[in-house]
Amino acid sequence: MGCFARVETNGGAFEQVNLLYGENPNIAVRTFTKPLNDVGIQTHMLDRGLNGLRMFPVPADVRKLMYKVKKAQGVDITRIFCGLNDVRNIIPSIKYALEAGMIPQAALCITFSPVHTVEYYANIADQLIAAGAPEICLKDMAGVGRPDMLGKLTKAIKDKHPEVIIQYHGHSGPGLSMASILEVCKNGADIIDVAMEPLSWGKVHPDLLSVQAMLKDAGFQVPEVDMKAYMKARSLTQEFIDDFLGYFIDPTNKHTSSLLLGCGLPGGMMGSMMADLKGVQSGINMMLKSKNQPEVALDDLVVMLFDEVEYVWPKLGYPPLVTPFSQYVKNVALMNVMQLLKGEERWTVIDPHSWDMILGKSGKLPGELAPEIIELAKSKGFEFSTEDPQENFPDALESFKKEMDENGWEYGPDNEELFELAMHDRQYRDYRSGVAKKRFQDELQRAKDAEMEKKGYTEEDIKKMKRAKAEPITALEKGQVFWEASFTSGSTPPAIGQRFSPEETFCYIGTMWGTFDRIPANFSGRIIEVCVKQGAHVNKGDVLAYIERAEILA
Structure with a gap:
C-alpha cells in the first residue's frame, strides 16, 4: 500500500490466538515479519512489562529471553507498557530490548481521571527517556483520552525531548480518536496508529483513508495510498474473517459507544x-x-x-x-x-x-x-x-528446561520453543498434545452451525449445504469400520475439521475373511462430516464421511 512505516506483528493476543488455534506462534511470527523486513517496513510488538505476553507476571529470566527470541524472529520495535504506569515494570524491558538490539518504545497508558494529568504523564515520560527509550507511545487504549490533554502532553514531551519519536495509539470506541489524532499531530506527534477496513472503526482504530485525508488537508506530509493494493488487502482480510475469525467477533465490536x-x-x-x-x-x-x-x-x-x-x-x-x-x-x-x-x-x-x-x-x-x-x-x-x-516472581527457566528435556522437546532455534513454554505454559502444552487444535475445530463447527440455525436453516439444510461442496469417501468393500489401526472398540473417528493428505490412512475395513483393508484419504482436505460409528457394518459404496477439498479451502 505504500503508507505504512511499521506494522504490528506480535504480542500477547497474537501468540495466544495461535496456540489456541493449535498452531506454532514462532512459525507465524517468522513468516509474518520476513516479507515486511525484506521491503524495509519495521515490525513492532506489544510487551505488557511485568506480564510479558500474558495476563499475569513473568519471571525476569523469561522476560529477558523474550527479547533475544523476538529479535531473532525479525521483530524491530517493542512497545512496552505497564497498566499502572509503574516505571519499575517498564524500565527492565527497556534494558532487555537495548541489549538484544531492539528499539524500546515506552508507552504511557492514557486514561481520564483527576490523577492522570499532563504533569503526571510528562514526569513518567522523563523517567522512561532517561532509562534509554528513544520513543514514547501515547497508548490511548480505550480512546477516552481528551484531545486537548493529549495535544498538551505531546507538546510537553516534544518541547523537552525534541529528538524523541512520539507515536499515538487511540481506539475509536467513544468517538474522540479523530479529534485526538489531529491534536497530537498539531503538537508534534510523528507516527499515528491506524487500521483498515473491514476491521477499522468501531472499537478499533480509525481507518487509514480517513486519517490520511484529514491530515493531508491540514497540511501534514502523509504518504499516498496505493488503492489497488488497499483493496486487495481489504479483500484478503475479509476472506480471513469469513473463514473463521468472524464467528468469534462480537457484532458490537463494530459499534462506537459514548x-x-x-x-x-x-x-x-x-x-x-x-x-x-x-x-x-x-x-x-x-x-x-x-x-x-x-x-x-x-x-x-x-x-x-x-x-x-x-x-x-x-x-x-x-x-x-x-x-x-x-x-x-x-x-x-x-x-x-x-x-x-x-x-x-x-x-x-x-x-x-x-x-x-x-x-x-x-x-x-x-x-x-x-x-x-x-x-x-x-x-x-x-x-x-x-x-x-x-x-515477587523468581527466575523459572531452569524448571521449564527440565520439562522440555523430560518430554524430549527441542528448545527450537534461538530457544524459541523453550520461550513459548515458559511464557504460555498451559496453552503450549495443549498445542503440543493436539488438544488445542481439536478444541478449536469443535468450537468453530459449533459456531458455524449456530450461525446457520440463527438464519433459520434446519439441521438437514445445513448437512445438505456442507455436502454440496464436499467429496464423499466411500467404503471400497463390505465390512466393519475401524477408525484406528488398534482395531479396538475405543477407537474414535476423526474430528470435524481434521485435515488429511492423500497418502494418509482414513480408516480400515474389517472384511468377512478376517483382513483389515486400509482406506486412504486419496486427496487433500478436511473432514466436515463423519457418517458412520466405530464398528459399524457397511456395504461397498456406502459413504463413510465427507471431506472438503484443499483447493476449495484455498
Missing part, C-alpha cells in the same frame, strides 16, 4: 465482557424470578456494569483500564452487580489477581485506595506491598 466515556473500558475487551454478561444473565433472571422481581435485559446489565465500573474505579486507585487491569476492575464490578441484585453487599467476591493489584503486588496504583477497601484488606489479614513487583 457509554465508554464514563466507564473508561477499552473496546478490545467488549467481546469478552458481553460473553460474561450473557453467561450470567440467565442465572440472575432465575434468581429474580424466584423473588417475584422483574427480569433484566442484556442492555440493562450493560448499563449496570458500566455504572458499577465508574463507581468502583476511583475506590480501587484509578488503575488505567488496560490489560490486565481492565479485566480486574471489570471482574470486581461484575461481582458487585451480581451481589447487589441478590440483595447482598458489594466487595464480597474479589478474585486473587484483583487483590494482587489492590495490595500493590503488581505495582503502585496511581491514586489512593478508598478507606473501605483498605479496611477490607486488613480484615482479611492481607498485607500491602511496596517492593519492586519483579521480586
Whole structure:
C-alpha cells in the first residue's frame, strides 16, 4: 500500500490466538515479519512489562529471553507498557530490548481521571527517556483520552525531548480518536496508529483513508495510498474473517459507544465482557424470578456494569483500564452487580489477581485506595506491598528446561520453543498434545452451525449445504469400520475439521475373511462430516464421511 512505516506483528493476543488455534506462534511470527523486513517496513510488538505476553507476571529470566527470541524472529520495535504506569515494570524491558538490539518504545497508558494529568504523564515520560527509550507511545487504549490533554502532553514531551519519536495509539470506541489524532499531530506527534477496513472503526482504530485525508488537508506530509493494493488487502482480510475469525467477533465490536466515556473500558475487551454478561444473565433472571422481581435485559446489565465500573474505579486507585487491569476492575464490578441484585453487599467476591493489584503486588496504583477497601484488606489479614513487583516472581527457566528435556522437546532455534513454554505454559502444552487444535475445530463447527440455525436453516439444510461442496469417501468393500489401526472398540473417528493428505490412512475395513483393508484419504482436505460409528457394518459404496477439498479451502 505504500503508507505504512511499521506494522504490528506480535504480542500477547497474537501468540495466544495461535496456540489456541493449535498452531506454532514462532512459525507465524517468522513468516509474518520476513516479507515486511525484506521491503524495509519495521515490525513492532506489544510487551505488557511485568506480564510479558500474558495476563499475569513473568519471571525476569523469561522476560529477558523474550527479547533475544523476538529479535531473532525479525521483530524491530517493542512497545512496552505497564497498566499502572509503574516505571519499575517498564524500565527492565527497556534494558532487555537495548541489549538484544531492539528499539524500546515506552508507552504511557492514557486514561481520564483527576490523577492522570499532563504533569503526571510528562514526569513518567522523563523517567522512561532517561532509562534509554528513544520513543514514547501515547497508548490511548480505550480512546477516552481528551484531545486537548493529549495535544498538551505531546507538546510537553516534544518541547523537552525534541529528538524523541512520539507515536499515538487511540481506539475509536467513544468517538474522540479523530479529534485526538489531529491534536497530537498539531503538537508534534510523528507516527499515528491506524487500521483498515473491514476491521477499522468501531472499537478499533480509525481507518487509514480517513486519517490520511484529514491530515493531508491540514497540511501534514502523509504518504499516498496505493488503492489497488488497499483493496486487495481489504479483500484478503475479509476472506480471513469469513473463514473463521468472524464467528468469534462480537457484532458490537463494530459499534462506537459514548457509554465508554464514563466507564473508561477499552473496546478490545467488549467481546469478552458481553460473553460474561450473557453467561450470567440467565442465572440472575432465575434468581429474580424466584423473588417475584422483574427480569433484566442484556442492555440493562450493560448499563449496570458500566455504572458499577465508574463507581468502583476511583475506590480501587484509578488503575488505567488496560490489560490486565481492565479485566480486574471489570471482574470486581461484575461481582458487585451480581451481589447487589441478590440483595447482598458489594466487595464480597474479589478474585486473587484483583487483590494482587489492590495490595500493590503488581505495582503502585496511581491514586489512593478508598478507606473501605483498605479496611477490607486488613480484615482479611492481607498485607500491602511496596517492593519492586519483579521480586515477587523468581527466575523459572531452569524448571521449564527440565520439562522440555523430560518430554524430549527441542528448545527450537534461538530457544524459541523453550520461550513459548515458559511464557504460555498451559496453552503450549495443549498445542503440543493436539488438544488445542481439536478444541478449536469443535468450537468453530459449533459456531458455524449456530450461525446457520440463527438464519433459520434446519439441521438437514445445513448437512445438505456442507455436502454440496464436499467429496464423499466411500467404503471400497463390505465390512466393519475401524477408525484406528488398534482395531479396538475405543477407537474414535476423526474430528470435524481434521485435515488429511492423500497418502494418509482414513480408516480400515474389517472384511468377512478376517483382513483389515486400509482406506486412504486419496486427496487433500478436511473432514466436515463423519457418517458412520466405530464398528459399524457397511456395504461397498456406502459413504463413510465427507471431506472438503484443499483447493476449495484455498
